Amino acid sequence: MRKRIVAGNWKMNKTFEEAIDLVSEQIIAFRNDKLPKDIEVIFAPPFPFLKTVSVLIDIPHVHVAAQNCYIEEKGAFTGEVSASMIRSSGAGYVIIGHSERRMYFNESNEFLAKKVVIALKAGLIPIFCCGETLKDRKNENHFNIVKLQLEESIFHLSESDFQKIVIAYEPVWAIGTGITATPAQAQEMHAYIRKLITDKYNHKVADNISILYGGSCNAKNAKELFANPDIDGGLIGGASLIAQDFVSIVNAF
Numbered sequence: 001m002r003k004r005i006v007a008g009n010w011k012m013n014k015t016f017e018e019a020i021d022l023v024s025e026q027i028i029a030f031r032n033d034k035l036p037k038d039i040e041v042i043f044a045p046p047f048p049f050l051k052t053v054s055v056l057i058d059i060p061h062v063h064v065a066a067q068n069c070y071i072e073e074k075g076a077f078t079g080e081v082s083a084s085m086i087r088s089s090g091a092g093y094v095i096i097g098h099s100e101r102r103m104y105f106n107e108s109n110e111f112l113a114k115k116v117v118i119a120l121k122a123g124l125i126p127i128f129c130c131g132e133t134l135k136d137r138k139n140e141n142h143f144n145i146v147k148l149q150l151e152e153s154i155f156h157l158s159e160s161d162f163q164k165i166v167i168a169y170e171p172v173w174a175i176g177t178g179i180t181a182t183p184a185q186a187q188e189m190h191a192y193i194r195k196l197i198t199d200k201y202n203h204k205v206a207d208n209i210s211i212l213y214g215g216s217c218n219a220k221n222a223k224e225l226f227a228n229p230d231i232d233g234g235l236i237g238g239a240s241l242i243a244q245d246f247v248s249i250v251n252a253f
């Protein structure tokens with residue numbers, strides 16, 4: 001049975017105090033609402049808050065993710081953070097290949113392939129992001145782009161490693177724009193990703209992997225998106241910065 005997951009990507013937002021307030025408010029809500037057993041909630045705060053947020057979280061099925069990691073284990077890489085540092089701070093997940101990393105930091109598919117490996121080695125679960133730009137979609141190249149991202153960044157994994165990861169489909173044109181992919185567009189791509197995984201690995205692996213949707217997913221549209229058979233939850237940006245909105249998205253299942 002694949003997991004249903006809602007992950008909040010805070011990006012470069014919140015001060016330390018604001019981060020504590022945000023997470024505390026949500027913990028109270030999740031404790032009171034009794035999170036369903038098969039739903040996982042993930043907070044992805046900025047690096048400096050990982051340890052504190054991990055310590056604050058004291059309910060089952062709620063986890064912490066980093067938003068990025070470096071490709072090396074340790075050494076002279078000023079300003080970078082390794083997967084094992086993240087793991088030792090209490091996080092269990094790491095977002096890899098977010099389109100903002102690809103766009104602003106020139107992270108290529110090949111570079112991301114290394115991150116996925118180092119994250120798994122450190123015991124972290126990668127949340128691997130893929131998705132096409134508006135130009136790709138207009139040129140009807142979106143399936144090819146996503147296929148290449150999977151082929152070059154995660155299809156080198158062994159079957160047992162592949163089964164540990166989570167995928168997030170995030171069309172770049174929908175991120176932070178207020179334009180959400182329609183449930184039909186998202187479902188179509190999620191089903192396509194699952195088919196690629198069936199072809200590369202097998203039906204069982206494809207059936208068990210969680211594929212999240214990301215891109216202007218909010219309290220209003222989450223229900224309609226999550227109702228689709230191949231959409232197993234969301235990677236939420238803007239709406240994860242408002243406690244009540246994020247809690248509503250989790251409750252949209």
Ligand code: PGA
Nearest residue numbers: 175176215216236237238
């Ligand atoms: P958004 O961001 O929800 O603000 O569109 C999603 C993401 O970047 O993961």
